[in-house]
Amino acid sequence: MHILGYLMAVVIGLVMGLIGGGGSILSVPVFAYIFSMDAVSATTLSLFVVGFTSAVGSVGFIRQGQVNFTTAFRFGVPSILGILFSRRVVVPHLPDYILNRYGLVVSKDMFILVIFAALMLFSAIRMIQKKERIRPQVQNVSSDTLLISQGLLVGIITGFIGAGGGFLIVPALVMLVGMRMKQAVATSLFIIAINSLIGFVSSLDSVAVDWVFLLSFTALSVVGILLGVRMARKIEGRKLKPIFGWFVLVMGIWIIIKELFLNSLL
Template identity: 30%
Template sequence: MSALILALAAGAVVGLALGALGGGGSVLAVPALIYLLGFTPAAATTASLIIVTATSFTALCAHARTGHVRWKAGALFAAAGILPAAAAGAAASRLPQPILTTAFAVVAALAAVRMLRPGRPSTGHPPTVRPAAAAGTGAGLGALTGLLGVGGGFLVVPALVTVLAFEMQAAVGTSLLVISVNSLASLATRGATTAGADWPVIAPFTGAAILGAWDGKRLAAKVSGTLLRRVFAAVLLAVAAWMLVDALTP
């Protein structure tokens, strides 16, 4: 199968995840770029950030139109994560890849387990934003974004649901704002690797992901938050197990 077809297929899946779940794009894009398209881990994380930045911004616009973005909380998360994301992105290049892959898998699995726990009942009104909680959580997630080369949506969504008691649809929309900002901050520290990016693969991958994000947005409007949460958790657990086995296999 040609690289173009693989890039288009993988991009569609990544976009669908971002549009419907508000995250999961990088956690799916990185393995696809490595195992399907032959990218090195370093090149894959950089390419993933490029793809997810463009796709998440597109999906953010779609969710904003339906009022599913909590701008105040999202801004706090994003602002708190900018410097940690940039610093961790610079440090990531000095760490052995198996350590990064293992950390990626463990964090994804923990996020999935937390998503499977029963959520707090929604009151139907936007929750009160706790600035300290939002800023502290945002800083931690920003650091993980830079370190692991992911947009961070697969961590932001659980954090918004469990820490700030967001309903799932608002968590999905707001996470896209945080993903866009964190991904840009992390990309700023990877200038050397973006210069040699494989654009003939990245461009169609990104285009398919953007189109998939619109389909994902429509899917999110038709499916309950509980089901979305379970699907999100199942995807995270599967990818975490795959990457952990790969990291620990000689």
Template identity: 35%
Template sequence: MSALLLALTAGALIGLALGALGGGGSVLAVPALIYLLGFTPVAATTAALVIVALTSATALTAHARDGHVRWGTGLLFAAAGTGPAMLGSAVAAHLPAAALSAAFAVVAAAAAVRMLRPARADDAARGLRPGHAAAAGAGLGTVTGVLGVGGGFLAVPALVGVLGLRMREAVGTSLLVITVNSLAALGLRGGTVDRLDWTVVAPFAGAAVLGAWDGRRLGAKVEGSTLRQVFAVVLLAVAACMFVDAVV
């Protein structure tokens, strides 16, 4: 299968998952770029940031039109993660490939476990102290900068549990946070962005954007918990393979 066809297929599937689940689909971009398209871990995380930024910004416009974005809250949350995202991006360029892959595998596994865990009705009411909002934003920014993932699987629970947003608002607002963090992380990767293979990255990103629109319609037709469970099992398998590959 040609690199172009692989890029289009992987992008469409990742966008479909992102649109259907409201977050988490982009976590598969890095392993797809590494194992299907032959990118190095550093190049894959940079390319994933481009893909995540474009896909999230596009999806953000739809959620904003529906009135599901809390702009003030999202920008404050993102502000706490901008610095860590930039720092994480600089650190990632100096990490060994094996360490980067292992760290990504751990985060992917954590995302899968989070998706498999049943949602608790008291999550939003339980809340956390206000100071934890800054810590959550900084943690999300660090993960975005180092690993090139959007972090919707972290942002949505944080916005619900820490800041008390309703789920639809949390999904829309998380896209704002992810877009800002991704752009901040890309700001320190100018040199590596120029060296990306755009004949692969551009169609990958385009297919992901289009897939996200179809994913929104799929999410309205299929039970959300079923989609999350299937995706989580796939993500766990990918994480296990990446971890084994990194340590062996």
């Protein structure tokens, strides 16, 4: 099983390089189910893997001039505030049991993983659907407000469930700012890198980290994203999204069934 987990590290990077997101959708289940980590540890380590891998992947896009730093700043600052709110206020103060009455038991781990699975289902539907509409790039108060509010939302989600938010960031940049897909993917990776690494650092005092394991896993993920960025020059990531979307949909449904029904039978 651990060999499968390390192979998945390469797949995580590959997916991120091809479609600008999806790393956390794979890494959190890998840490939680293959390496048997609790939900808080799984989401925290996911933030490091996704953040570091995104940083490496964004270097090539920066050299190509594809990263829009102005938009990244406008989106990223609210995201950072959302991350700090989740990691420093929400997650540490969650009780071990969210619900323990009338025969219903919902633990912190179950709650986090079910919320994560719900995001997987949302992301899967977005990936399976037809391509997003691209609107002209026009700066106005409305689009700025939406971009900032979505940045805050992505930050809260990133901090709470360890998701980089690529499948929320890319559509936002395409529909609200009018970016072309390749520039949106590049800018998304840059934002994810900053958000995820800040989220990870903010959790170091509450999670024990096996650095040898984490750096080994991350190194394999970096290999994957370098391959993915290279493949993205020949394969359009948009064409791969529906296939990956169906895979994510099945995984999300499986996590919900496992956490809500199968665990109670074991």
